[in-house]
Amino acid sequence: MKGLLGGCLALALALAAPASALVIGGGGSPSTDCLLALSVDANYPLGGPKQVRCVDGDASCDDDGAVNGVCSLRIALCANSTLDPSCTLSGLGSVIVAHAQDNGDPQFDPDFQSLQNRANADFTFPVTSPDTCTTIGIIRVPIKGPLGSNNSCGRRKKKLQLRALSTGGPNGIREDKDTLKLSCDPAPANGCDPQALFGGTFDRIQRQVFNQSCAVSGCHDSQAQSGNLLLESGAAYGNLVNQTPSNPSALTAGWRRVDVVPGVSGNLDASYLVRKLAGDLPDATYGARMPFNRGKLNGSLRDLIARWIQAGAPPTGWVPGTF
Numbered sequence: 001m002k003g004l005l006g007g008c009l010a011l012a013l014a015l016a017a018p019a020s021a022l023v024i025g026g027g028g029s030p031s032t033d034c035l036l037a038l039s040v041d042a043n044y045p046l047g048g049p050k051q052v053r054c055v056d057g058d059a060s061c062d063d064d065g066a067v068n069g070v071c072s073l074r075i076a077l078c079a080n081s082t083l084d085p086s087c088t089l090s091g092l093g094s095v096i097v098a099h100a101q102d103n104g105d106p107q108f109d110p111d112f113q114s115l116q117n118r119a120n121a122d123f124t125f126p127v128t129s130p131d132t133c134t135t136i137g138i139i140r141v142p143i144k145g146p147l148g149s150n151n152s153c154g155r156r157k158k159k160l161q162l163r164a165l166s167t168g169g170p171n172g173i174r175e176d177k178d179t180l181k182l183s184c185d186p187a188p189a190n191g192c193d194p195q196a197l198f199g200g201t202f203d204r205i206q207r208q209v210f211n212q213s214c215a216v217s218g219c220h221d222s223q224a225q226s227g228n229l230l231l232e233s234g235a236a237y238g239n240l241v242n243q244t245p246s247n248p249s250a251l252t253a254g255w256r257r258v259d260v261v262p263g264v265s266g267n268l269d270a271s272y273l274v275r276k277l278a279g280d281l282p283d284a285t286y287g288a289r290m291p292f293n294r295g296k297l298n299g300s301l302r303d304l305i306a307r308w309i310q311a312g313a314p315p316t317g318w319v320p321g322t323f
Helices: 007-016 110-122 201-214 236-240 248-252 272-278 299-310
Strands: 022-024 036-040 052-055 070-079 092-097 137-142 144-147 152-154 156-166 175-185
Touching: 036 156, 036 175, 052 070, 070 110, 070 156, 070 175, 092 110, 110 137, 137 156, 137 175, 201 236, 201 299, 272 299
Parallel strands: 052 175
Antiparallel strands: 022 036, 036 070, 070 137, 092 156, 144 152, 156 175
16 A cells, blocks of 8 residues: 555655655554554565565665665654554554663664654644654664675664554553564675775774764763763764873873874774774773673774774775775
């Protein structure tokens, strides 16, 4: 069923939505599945699409239409859907998006937080009109990789989980739990080529390492800034290069977060970032290996950072051996 949305607001959304957008229930009991539905570019399985499987750069599902290592997937939430005539549950009381709170949750996702904020802003609870939808938002799913000497890469997945509660009625408050699987595959042409995906060596470090493993909830994002270190885009470079660490032992040892002669050379042994990622620390007073409570960063990515430092940590351009 095409994404035909009721009412003036719904009509505007339908006109703005991509032609392939479908309204799907999201799972759960058929008797409650209409309380909250999802308008997405569902395309899998072909016989009854319930998931979004996108290829990086495919404009039918990737909103930016660019081969950049990330699929930007469109989504709107719709209350009181008339998708299935057999489901008549109506009266949306609240919506909760899982992993949407930046409170140290290791599965926190800023795009889920944005979706929660959009639901809170666009819906006026209780929602009683049929087919009332939020504005369209984006959930970003990066590809896995490129990794290793041959720059291999592959599909990465995300799972969106939603819980909607109805207003009270003769049967009390009813619940509608929905799940949406989202995935992103590399583009078939140059989809794993670092020079096609990133603007330079540091841009690759920022987007493939810091954004995915460090600037996350409870660590080095704007909320936590663990170790007085923020590694989000726009802040990471200035907070690392030739900056002193806040850890007393590393400071006493004369280390810097990234110790370089800018644009000329670097000292890996005195670079706290390298020592923390390798877990090569003299004793426990130097802190834990990073990423904290996660597996060791892929060796090819640690090598990428080492080569960047040895080249003097240039903010732009490509360092040989990093693409």
